[in-house]
Amino acid sequence: GESVGLHLPTLSVQEGDNSIINCAYSNSASDYFIWYKQESGKGPQFIIDIRSNMDKRQGQRVTVLLNKTVKHLSLQIAATQPGDSAVYFCAEKTRTSYDKVIFGPGTSLSVIP
Amino acid sequence: ETGVTQTPRHLVMGMTNKKSLKCEQHLGHNAMYWYKQSAKKPLELMFVYSLEERVENNSVPSRFSPECPNSSHLFLHLHTLQPEDSALYLCASSQGTGQYNEQFFGPGTRLTVL
Numbered sequence: 001g002e003s004v005g006l007h008l009p010t011l012s013v014q015e016g017d018n019s020i021i022n023c024a025y026s027n028s029a030s031d032y033f034i035w036y037k038q039e040s041g042k043g044p045q046f047i048i049d050i051r052s053n054m055d056k057r058q059g060q061r062v063t064v065l066l067n068k069t070v071k072h073l074s075l076q077i078a079a080t081q082p083g084d085s086a087v088y089f090c091a092e093k094t095r096t097s098y099d100k101v102i103f104g105p106g107t108s109l110s111v112i113p
Numbered sequence: 114e115t116g117v118t119q120t121p122r123h124l125v126m127g128m129t130n131k132k133s134l135k136c137e138q139h140l141g142h143n144a145m146y147w148y149k150q151s152a153k154k155p156l157e158l159m160f161v162y163s164l165e166e167r168v169e170n171n172s173v174p175s176r177f178s179p180e181c182p183n184s185s186h187l188f189l190h191l192h193t194l195q196p197e198d199s200a201l202y203l204c205a206s207s208q209g210t211g212q213y214n215e216q217f218f219g220p221g222t223r224l225t226v227l
Contacts, residue, residue, distance in 0.1 A: 032212055032213060034215075041220065042220050043115065043117070043203050043204075043205070043220050043221050044203070044218045046215050046217070049215075051213075089156065093212055100169065100171075101158065101216060102158075103155045103157075104155060105155045106155070
């Protein structure tokens with residue numbers, strides 16, 4: 001259903017600490033997941049992706065974990081920096097609607113210097 | 114920069130106006146997308162074009178009319194909009210519409226309907 005008065009979750013992290021951003025998905029048919037970062041005044045930017053045949057994938061300072069049993073996705077950012085302050089979205093695709101990306105509501109990350 | 118540009122960056126229009134949003138991608142991609150991002154909803158897919166043909170119309174009202182004259186350009190024509198259409202309109206492109214094709218987003222057009 002639709003969300004009315006969507007509240008954007010927020011996360012405040014001290015510079016240098018690790019950040020963990022969580023995302024729940026509901027469609028069991030989703031088998032490809034993407035994390036995007038959106039800075040103020042910019043469009044979403046791809047960070048990292050993971051396919052459903054994996055449960056962990058690492059990039060530069062970022063790690064995505066996928067738990068298909070509970071339909072949960074997380075993004076871990078190591079040694080968080082002020083430049084990491086942004087809204088982070090998880091997104092999913094399914095085998096049947098491969099051209100559609102379904103976005104989650106987003107989490108706002110603020111890094112405290 | 115992502116290689117996807119959008120103009121104008123900001124637009125204010127009345128409900129009886131007609132305006133167009135423009136998107137251009139410099140990445141050699143063959144699929145383009147329009148999304149709506151409003152404060153009260155997650156990012157919503159509006160239209161998908163692949164090889165200049167519309168392959169997805171996500172139940173968007175007819176007051177939004179897309180046009181894709183070639184694989185590098187995408188327009189969104191606006192007519193008799195409502196105040197609730199005020200939002201950030203994002204364009205994206207990808208190399209094909211396959212499941213694992215990354216979408217590259219433009220900076221968006223911030224639209225305000227008075």
